[in-house]
Amino acid sequence: MKPLMELIDLTTRFHTQDGVVNAVNGISYPLEPGEILGIVGESGCGKSVHALSIMRLIQTPPGEIASGKVWFDGRDLLKLTEKEMRSVRGREIAMVFQDPLSSLNPVYTVGFQISEALILHKHMSKKQARERSIELLNLVGIPEPQKRYDAFPHQFSGGMRQRAMIAMALSCEPKLLIADEPTTALDVTIQAQIIDLVIKLQSEINMAVMWITHDLGIVAEMVRRINVMYAGFIVERGDVDDIYNKTCHPYTLGLLRSLPSIDESPGTKLVSIPGLPPDLISLPTGCPFFARCAFRVEQCRVERPELEPVDNAGHSVSCWRWREVLGANAA
């Protein structure tokens, strides 16, 4: 299938007083139409910056998309003018952010903010936009949407705000929805509702979803493919079952082992990853995970591994020692 979006060597940096922060370091991957892709990594791994780069929402300066291409539906988004880009945002690619309270404007009603996109992108009349917005609020499961249309964000609970954000994102039927930690600020039972909702809507309108999270548990049940990111690199990529059952990167393995499992036996110790992620201002010359890795050898210190295929099914990893990691995982 022809990919909906293809990232080629995307590199984003920030020029700060302390030096150049290498936030995203040449990442490449395709995204198929209708695919649900999970982007997993911890704070500072570049997962959000890479999404903002796709949307061209990196503030310049201090930020800079230094190189790369973002092919989306036949054109390079990085080459578009700001005006052309504005018609992509919201209409073709929509984004939902982590904190729904700070991404909604407190002085406008929720309904107005959803209608705005419809009037702007779909050239609807005010009345049409109102009707469609109420439909959307209903679709995302907000009770009494007629009444809620005129409510302000502060009158909504956290879960309802995130639903309203999703309604807004879906209003123009985008081809791609980027969800940046949309459930991190929510309680688990509400999180379950939101995940359920997005999966349902995704299959109904066949949009692609990029779900950015730090939680390997969440993506396990909802996505088909996963990119694991570390220090601005994709360190492992593959189908969800391969990532969990045929783990090839020591970082992915470490993340999985540091989670308590709900059916573990008492007295089980968690396996933590020692140390801290590297400073993005002075990245090590070799593998970025070198300092924390249990599998490291001399080669890892001096030579940075590239993403290489593990099999023909699209599972790839950037690790010199992935065969050993895979072996240890099976044992």
Next chain:
Amino acid sequence: MNVEAKPLLQVQSLVKYFPVSRGLLVNRKIRYLKAVDDVSFDVFDGETMGLVGETGCGKTTVARTILQLYHPTSGRIIFDGVDLTELPENEMRKMRARMQMIFQDPYASLNPRMTVGTIISAPLDVHTALSRNEKQDKVQELLRLVGLNPDFVNRYPHEFSGGQRQRIGIARALALNPDLVICDEPISSLDVSIQAQVVNLLEELQDRLGLTYIFVAHDLSMVRHISDRMAVMYLGKIMELADRNEIYLRPLHPYTKALMSAVPIANPRKARDRKRIILKGDIPSPLNPPQGCNFNTRCPIAQEICFKSEPEYREVAPRHMVACHFA
């Protein structure tokens, strides 16, 4: 855990309401936010008691009221045989040396203008008569205990990562050799790989120092990992309390079941196979809790009785308490 162990802490019918006023001068009404509404449990010497629940369930209020940071509306808190609610402030201050707290936000809970050494020795200044050198030795010993380099004493909090700051918070809590440490969401602001480091450290310290923990969190799998027993709270009440395996294998309350099924499982096959219980709606406001059972607005099995009478919090199996008409 030793079953005959004596309770170190007894919380009896604890109630904490916060007054919320509405209206100005005319029609001034005072309403009450029922943060904690009749909660009772014991914590035994050397065990870890987990308190789980979602936003606004009152878990943090319980923790703070135990330390008398809030004065309870009614109920008793008996720590090592002494009723804390009746202690005068100066005696309570002495008591606090034996009960310490680790906070959620390692950024907000450390004073940015103090060095690590000053932060950790603050409790020693208040509660002990140690000399300067003795204090210095103690601070270095504490830093070593929590896995930090003792040479860091003169550094400031901003020079540390989140996980390291949480270690500083732990060192401060341990400075006075407390019996009880209340951990209020100590890991929820940390990255996954760092969470495991801090949880392992807490477990290790418990083994070495014989600490008793109350571990407050919303992450069910982490609470289950660290606790001996756990209490599930909802809207100011305990819905279910049991040994952690009992509660996992035989959850009786529909809320516990839903909570358990909503926990993400990091295993795609298991995650797909399990049946999720998706609860409808949001948590009601504690200003205006529902009549009858607190959970009736979202409960998948609610019947008429649940809207009329409040279920009794009772022991349905040995050491397994639950508040549901149908358990």
